[in-house]
Amino acid sequence: MNSMQGTGNGTPGAGRPVRVVLVDDHAIFRSGLKADLHPSIKVVGEAATVEHAIAVIAQERPDVVLLDVHLPGGLGGGGREVIAGSAALLSSTRFLALSVSDSAEDVVAVIRAGARGYVTKTISGAEITDAVYRVAGGDAVFSPRLAGFVLDAFGTAPADIADDELDKLSARELEVMRLIARGYSYKEVAKELFISIKTVETHVSAVLRKLQLSSRHELTKWAAERRLL
Amino acid sequence: MTSAPERPPLVRRSDRFIAGVCSGLAVHLGLPVNTVRLVMVLASFAGGVGVVFYAWLWIMVPTAYENARRQGRRPASPIAPAVSGAPLTAAGLPSEAHPGGEAGQGPRGRADAGRGTAQAGGGTASGGAGGPGGDGPAVEAARSPWLRLQDMRYGKEILLGVALLLVAGILTVQLLGVDVPLETLIPAAAVLGGASIAWMQLDETRRAGLVDKTKADQAGGWARLAAGLALVVAGVLVMVSGSGSWEQTWLALLASVAVLGGVVLVLLPWGLKFWRDLEAERAGRIRETERAEIAAHLHDSVLQTLALIQRRAANEHDVVRLARAQERELRSWLFDDPGKDAGQLSDRIKAVAAEVEDLLGNAVEVVSVGDTAVTEGHEALIQASREAMLNASRHGGGTVSVYLEVSGARAEVFIKDRGPGFELLHVPEDRLGVRESIIGRMNRHGGSATITSTSDGTEVRLSFPAAQAEKFPPVQPDRVQPATTEGRP
Numbered sequence: 281m282n283s284m285q286g287t288g289n290g291t292p293g294a295g296r297p298v299r300v301v302l303v304d305d306h307a308i309f310r311s312g313l314k315a316d317l318h319p320s321i322k323v324v325g326e327a328a329t330v331e332h333a334i335a336v337i338a339q340e341r342p343d344v345v346l347l348d349v350h351l352p353g354g355l356g357g358g359g360r361e362v363i364a365g366s367a368a369l370l371s372s373t374r375f376l377a378l379s380v381s382d383s384a385e386d387v388v389a390v391i392r393a394g395a396r397g398y399v400t401k402t403i404s405g406a407e408i409t410d411a412v413y414r415v416a417g418g419d420a421v422f423s424p425r426l427a428g429f430v431l432d433a434f435g436t437a438p439a440d441i442a443d444d445e446l447d448k449l450s451a452r453e454l455e456v457m458r459l460i461a462r463g464y465s466y467k468e469v470a471k472e473l474f475i476s477i478k479t480v481e482t483h484v485s486a487v488l489r490k491l492q493l494s495s496r497h498e499l500t501k502w503a504a505e506r507r508l509l
Numbered sequence: 510m511t512s513a514p515e516r517p518p519l520v521r522r523s524d525r526f527i528a529g530v531c532s533g534l535a536v537h538l539g540l541p542v543n544t545v546r547l548v549m550v551l552a553s554f555a556g557g558v559g560v561v562f563y564a565w566l567w568i569m570v571p572t573a574y575e576n577a578r579r580q581g582r583r584p585a586s587p588i589a590p591a592v593s594g595a596p597l598t599a600a601g602l603p604s605e606a607h608p609g610g611e612a613g614q615g616p617r618g619r620a621d622a623g624r625g626t627a628q629a630g631g632g633t634a635s636g637g638a639g640g641p642g643g644d645g646p647a648v649e650a651a652r653s654p655w656l657r658l659q660d661m662r663y664g665k666e667i668l669l670g671v672a673l674l675l676v677a678g679i680l681t682v683q684l685l686g687v688d689v690p691l692e693t694l695i696p697a698a699a700v701l702g703g704a705s706i707a708w709m710q711l712d713e714t715r716r717a718g719l720v721d722k723t724k725a726d727q728a729g730g731w732a733r734l735a736a737g738l739a740l741v742v743a744g745v746l747v748m749v750s751g752s753g754s755w756e757q758t759w760l761a762l763l764a765s766v767a768v769l770g771g772v773v774l775v776l777l778p779w780g781l782k783f784w785r786d787l788e789a790e791r792a793g794r795i796r797e798t799e800r801a802e803i804a805a806h807l808h809d810s811v812l813q814t815l816a817l818i819q820r821r822a823a824n825e826h827d828v829v830r831l832a833r834a835q836e837r838e839l840r841s842w843l844f845d846d847p848g849k850d851a852g853q854l855s856d857r858i859k860a861v862a863a864e865v866e867d868l869l870g871n872a873v874e875v876v877s878v879g880d881t882a883v884t885e886g887h888e889a890l891i892q893a894s895r896e897a898m899l900n901a902s903r904h905g906g907g908t909v910s911v912y913l914e915v916s917g918a919r920a921e922v923f924i925k926d927r928g929p930g931f932e933l934l935h936v937p938e939d940r941l942g943v944r945e946s947i948i949g950r951m952n953r954h955g956g957s958a959t960i961t962s963t964s965d966g967t968e969v970r971l972s973f974p975a976a977q978a979e980k981f982p983p984v985q986p987d988r989v990q991p992a993t994t995e996g997r998p
Contacts, residue, residue, distance in 0.1 A: 428877065462912040
């Protein structure tokens with residue numbers, strides 16, 4: 281966090297350029313993504329396999345890694361393995377998972393490995409630029425689908441005691457997740473709930489933390505059951 | 510046994526004292542249960558006839574559950590517990606067992622091989638439906654007439670009857686004073702009987718590999734195999750020992766066991782290797798089939814769509830629509846479980862979204878949380894959702910977000926677009942889309958609909974209480990029937 285001077289505001293186009301590494305095994309997708317990203321985002325490296333990705337990330341120490349969930353190489357763990365292999369850098373480098381996969385197991389696995397968010401590959405260049413800035417600023421990025429997975433996994437009933445419960449979401453967090461699942465942007469969520477965008481971001485980060493840290497075995501079980509393949 | 514097609518099949522029933530024989534018999538014969546029981550008890554005092562009869566039925570008659578399971582496979586004789594003839598001719602069985610030294614070894618070796626195939630059958634059953642079905646016709650064609658007898662209705666009973674008649678004939682002939690070489694016939698019969706028991710077991714294991722097998726079935730199989738083996742060995746022993754003393758027989762037995770052991774020791778690795786090769790080849794074939802299937806699918810769907818996209822490259826709208834439709838199709842082919850019941854609410858909403866996407870070309874993203882079986886009332890929810898999606902796609906002009914949440918209390922659908930929005934009051938009276946198809950429809954079916962529209966977009970919220978659905982308990986897969994009965998009130 282200390283190494284990331286001045287990128288905490290999370291608004292696209294503002295602040296210094298963000299350094300990004302693209303990890304995806306499809307060259308066509310990488311070049312398309314590069315063309316789509318805002319000019320203020322600087323792509324400093326690309327990789328197509330797990331081993332290559334870990335090496336490039338260690339060498340470049342980017343602010344954000346755009347990481348495909350499915351990657352060849354390594355032990356077959358894909359994006360999850362890249363995050364695990366870059367564990368030492370997790371405090372300064374943020375991972376944003378990109379996927380065409382609909383499988384809850386894949387998405388939840390990569391989030392639990394330490395990714396700060398997940399977006400589908402079909403989103404527009406402006407949206408992905410926004411997501412990169414958000415992640416660089418330390419926030420979490422939830423797509424409607426990820427919000428849906430979270431609601432499905434944690435259940436839609438709020439926790440009785442809101443504060444330190446890792447296995448359940450508080451009533452407010454549930455509301456935020458629901459609105460995101462309904463397709464609301466953070467700004468719209470803030471407007472709908474009469475809170476600031478910063479508060480929305482805090483709630484989303486809290487949910488992400490719960491998703492990553494919750495030890496409840498049902499989460500893994502749930503994801504396995506939701507395995508669509 | 511007289512064939513009486515109208516009678517319910519003779520099975521052991523679950524309402525039972527001992528093994529359900531009497532109640533099953535009563536249902537089969539159309540008599541009161543207590544009468545049958547009384548007769549059975551009385552018959553037991555008549556020299557134990559009842560006990561023997563009961564035991565015989567106990568062994569021969571399947572339970573209702575077993576019967577139902579087997580009926581599903583192929584029409585078996587109603588009284589035969591197991592043997593309705595699965596293929597074993599591939600091994601080229603002799604039409605009769607030779608009462609010789611090799612007879613003791615034959616059944617065992619083949620039975621073991623059979624067990625192996627049965628396991629392989631299980632493997633393919635899970636791997637792909639093509640495997641087991643594939644062997645069927647070939648084996649069917651190769652089946653010898655002797656075995657076809659087992660396929661006949663009551664084939665087993667006929668065999669048993671013939672055997673009993675034979676025994677009776679022999680006894681009668683003997684009573685008439687003719688000298689029958691019983692000391693040869695009995696061991697021969699034992700060998701024959703033992704061999705057939707073991708071979709029947711081979712049938713069973715083969716099929717058990719295809720159907721789900723239970724522990725009890727397996728234990729019974731082993732017992733039957735052991736019984737058959739014991740019979741054969743005893744028969745051979747008696748036959749051989751007829752000529753010499755017991756001591757000699759024991760020595761001979763020891764020697765033959767030693768020889769057998771040696772042969773097994775030498776041949777086992779060969780057999781294993783052969784078996785593994787067979788397995789590997791089978792697995793390879795399955796993979797090949799799968800690859801061919803995937804290639805065919807990709808060719809039929811993805812390549813065709815790509816060709817279409819190239820031809821329509823100038824029309825962005827068409828390209829997006831084609832790509833979306835293809836993505837959806839491929840996704841469902843790759844990830845959807847074909848065995849899954851497609852009647853869940855989320856499936857229906859997704860289907861409707863796909864339809865709207867195809868119709869108007871704008872992406873409709875569906876996120877669903879929780880799920881439930883579709884009931885009559887849900888149809889209104891689905892139709893209202895469709896109408897809302899159509900409106901959102903038509904007037905919003907961008908991606909439509911659909912969120913379905915099913916909780917214990919209600920099912921809710923949210924449809925959101927980012928269009929310019931509209932004022933409900935300003936919608937002309939004659940336009941029924943929103944007023945009738947969405948709000949009116951939901952209200953009529955006990956649900957509710959609210960519409961919020963700003964300059965940033967419109968969101969339609971549909972809510973349908975679950976209590977409504979609970980009034981109609983049958984929510985299980987075949988929802989067609991309950992739906993028609995519920996439709997009336």
